[in-house]
Amino acid sequence: MTTHPDRALAAIRGPRATTRTAAVAALFVALVSGCAAETTKYSGQPADVTDQGYVSGDGTTQTWPVNDRGEAVTLTGTDYEGGAIDTSAWLGDVIVLNTWYAACPPCRKEAPDLVALANDYADKGVRVLGINRTDATGTAQAFQREFSVPYPSIEDTDGAAIAELAAVVPVQAVPTTVVLDQQGRVAARIVGLAEASTLRTIVDDVLADPEATPTPTNS
Known part of the structure; x- marks a missing residue:
C-alpha cells in the first residue's frame, strides 16, 4: 500500500504538530483576509466594541461622541514620492485615514470612492x-x-504609523478607514470595505460638529 507523503509526515509529527500547523494557517488566512477578531483594549482611549462579539473586516462602523474621543493622534512618515507627512500640521481639517495595499481586493473596490x-x-x-x-x-x-489617487500614502513598511494609530484604535484589518476630527481625535472607524455613502455621512457629520472644531487662539 502506498502512503501519501503528507499523511506520513502528519503521522510522524503526531496530532499536536498537525493541530499547531492548522492553527497557524488559520491565523494567517484571517489576518490576510481582514477578518481577525479584535481582542485588545486601549485604556484611556475611545471605548471600543471589543468583547461584544465584534469581528473585524465586515464593514462595521463605529462612531464616538465628541466627549469620548480621547487623545489626538499624530502620524508622521514619508510618502511614496519622498515627501514628509506630519498630520499635526493638518489640525483644523477632518482627516480620513485609510489602510491599504495594492493586491487587496476590497482596497481596490473602495479606491474610486476614496478618490x-x-x-x-x-x-x-x-x-x-x-x-x-x-x-x-x-x-x-x-x-x-x-x-x-490625488492624496498621499505613508510608506509604512516599518509599521510605525500603524502602531501609532493602533495605540488609540484597533486597525488590524485591511482596509480600515479611520476619521479624525478637526482636533486630530478618532471620530469614527470603518473596519473592512468603506461604503461610499456611509463614509460621506460620517465626514459630513464631523464637519458640521462645532464642538470638534478647535477654538482659535490669540497670538
Whole structure:
C-alpha cells in the first residue's frame, strides 16, 4: 500500500504538530483576509466594541461622541514620492485615514470612492491619507496611477504609523478607514470595505460638529 507523503509526515509529527500547523494557517488566512477578531483594549482611549462579539473586516462602523474621543493622534512618515507627512500640521481639517495595499481586493473596490471623496471635499477642510505597510514604492505608485489617487500614502513598511494609530484604535484589518476630527481625535472607524455613502455621512457629520472644531487662539 502506498502512503501519501503528507499523511506520513502528519503521522510522524503526531496530532499536536498537525493541530499547531492548522492553527497557524488559520491565523494567517484571517489576518490576510481582514477578518481577525479584535481582542485588545486601549485604556484611556475611545471605548471600543471589543468583547461584544465584534469581528473585524465586515464593514462595521463605529462612531464616538465628541466627549469620548480621547487623545489626538499624530502620524508622521514619508510618502511614496519622498515627501514628509506630519498630520499635526493638518489640525483644523477632518482627516480620513485609510489602510491599504495594492493586491487587496476590497482596497481596490473602495479606491474610486476614496478618490472621489478626496476630490469632492478638497475645498471643504477634508484631507485623505493612505497608510501602506506592505507594498514597495513601484507597486504602490502603480496603484496610485491606476486609480488617479490625488492624496498621499505613508510608506509604512516599518509599521510605525500603524502602531501609532493602533495605540488609540484597533486597525488590524485591511482596509480600515479611520476619521479624525478637526482636533486630530478618532471620530469614527470603518473596519473592512468603506461604503461610499456611509463614509460621506460620517465626514459630513464631523464637519458640521462645532464642538470638534478647535477654538482659535490669540497670538
